[in-house]
Amino acid sequence: MERFRLDGRVAMVTGASAGLGARFARVFDEAGASVVLVARRADRLEGLAAELDDALVAPADLADPEQRASTVTAALERFGQVDVLVNNAGILHMAPLLDISVEDWDRTFDVNVRAMLLTTQVAA
16 A cells, blocks of 8 residues: 555545545545545534544635635645645535526535536646
8 A cells, every 4th residue: 555655745625524525534644645624514624633644624615716715725825735636525405406496506506516627726
């Protein structure tokens, strides 16, 4: 496993407060990377950060352009770089398509698609 070490690297994981995002963060930590934890639920991020060796908690709603940019700014201020970006954040509205409001559709698109593109562009 030595060739898979990520010492000196920084991994930013969106949607890190639960599920796959939390697991990705733990794996990067185990591989030696510093980890930037991004999600809306700051309390869950704080709990996860307490388990990791070198983590930055960056709570944000990725549908908000200012909050999205602030996560990258915080990562660069603390670590000076972002080497890996895991775009894991996502939301789901469980309803028949004909019943979904335009507002819910826009929010889902903002988090699941637009945030992925724009966070990647800002981090690059």
